[in-house]
Amino acid sequence: MPQRLPAQSVRWAARPLVLVSAVAVVLAGCSSGGDGDGGGSDGKKSGPPAIIVQPADGGGKVPVGRKVTVHARGGSLTSVEVGSPGPGKLSGTWSKDRSVWTSTTPLAPGATYTVKVNGKAESGSALDKTASFTTEAPKNAVVGEYFPDKGTTVGVGMPVSITFNKPVQDKAAVERKLHVTASPAVDGAWSWMKDRNGRDRIDYRPENYWKPGTDITLRMDLAGVNAGGGVYGTQQRVVNFRIGDAVTSTMDVRKKTMTVARNGKTLRTLKVSSGKKGYETWNGTMVVLSKVPTIRMNSRTVRIFGQEAYDLGKVKWDVQLTPSGTYVHAAPWNAGKFGVVNGSHGCIGMSTSDARWFYEQVHLGDPVTVVHSVDTVAANNGYGDWNVDWATWQQGSALD
Template sequence: MRQRLTARLGRRTVQPLALASAAVVLAACSTDGKADSGADMAADDAKNGGPAAIVVEPGADSEKVPVSRKVTVRADGGSLTSVEVGSPGPGSLSGTWSKDKSVWTSTTPLAPGATYTVKARGKASGGSAIGKTASFTTEAAKNTFVGTYNPDKGTKVGVAMPVSITFNKPIHDKAAVERNLKVTATPAVEGAWSWMKDRDGKDRVDYRPKEYWKPGTDVTLRMDLAGVNAGGGVYGTQQRVVNFRIGDAVTSTVDVVKKP
């Protein structure tokens, strides 16, 4: 009798443990019998006021991004307050906002062979500030142009020397290229660009100051041409900073009236 009673009591003590284990298994399953995914849990966390974040696509440090792709900036668990996307050559991208300002999507086509930087700011649903900075590079263009510049970097030139750039391909959109060329000087000067054909028939652009350079002037040429469309499907690839200095003024006077 004692053995039977002990066996019965043993079976009774096991049953509550089995029921508790079953309850744990049921609690770990969703109503449809599938386990919750990490993405679903993260989304629920953001909806419930959890840590908010800004997501940028293409992702940070992506390379060879197709130019057909759009840039998307999304605030998970909050909203966006500002989005800036740009590259030194092609410039800034325009975009549209979702109604709740949680998503920004680019509308300007990407330029090939350019590195874009994304700077996004926003607010979490609880009011705290969130931010994200990322960069990506687009795939290189199949048809490109480059410019040969003069004076060269680190040289010393005369007061009448122009800044000259000769291109290896025809430049159809001269305004787009000129917008991404800049000359600065110390002391500052007033000057302008002018287009012409060089002796070989190539497109060339010169920058000349309104007056001769002053001796000792430090001049900087900036060429932000990477990704710039020169027309006809030809894109720039150069990012250059060229510094040179103006030397002493040397003047030669020739009298063509008098004869030797």
């Protein structure tokens, strides 16, 4: 019997961790006495040749209203590159003698910028410097809950999924900073949708299921990205996970059977009972969201009342397929119905021994496909992504 459970396991991505060279720099507009190179704002007049970068590393969070200035004391600048993985590179202007570079692109909040400078002293010797600084956190931040988690092994049907805690108005800006790579390589695509709570969500999947043994990396370069409406990203994250065996299950509503295969080889065909008329089990492909050995199932959680109401205190071997309440589970009260008649309220029930066996075979991300039923499960009802044809899926991207 169905019951809504908490959303699948997610992790809040942390602030970016960036390794930088220790450098001595000062805040633009402040006294440069702390830059370690000697001299004030007119640094050409004193001290040995040096490159001075403002604002400073180690000087606290930098307000986004600051400009970045790079000054070659006793020399000239050859190249200046200032950028962050999220918001990208800054543009700038040069002084006539190319001794000073000043940024013209506004800084993004909550981003770590790296400054790489090459120049030469008046004597001809090389001047090089690498510095970094971090801007103040945004007052209005958007954070993405991602799944699957780092270091996990999941089934061939698991998409990469990110759900945001605030509306994303500039979806293209955010999508440009999300990257998925796979080994062995496979083409895939992002597609936007609303989750069941109305939040913006973006999923990534290939045209067909992942191949077993594929290693996947998600890179989120969202720190400082303008998501629109005054909302900025804060995350700099790398998430690695692996695809396990291809455990696929097909439930035939007409035959009232569930066939389970691993890597293309059929393991068993189980007798089941699915949703009766008016409570039909979703048609199409769902993906295992969670597993619990025992759960209470109360019909009120899925808005079933009256004569059809139920409250089952200890339902065994529960495999969740949708947040709307679809499970595969033991249903000993329907013992005479397995393989004979569909008599549930939408779940897939089977004997206790078969349910335990199924529970032990499947893992998070394994696809379960229902055929010959009605009303195909929606893409946002769990991971119903595979019910969207490939051309339509690609159209869900915010990029041209």
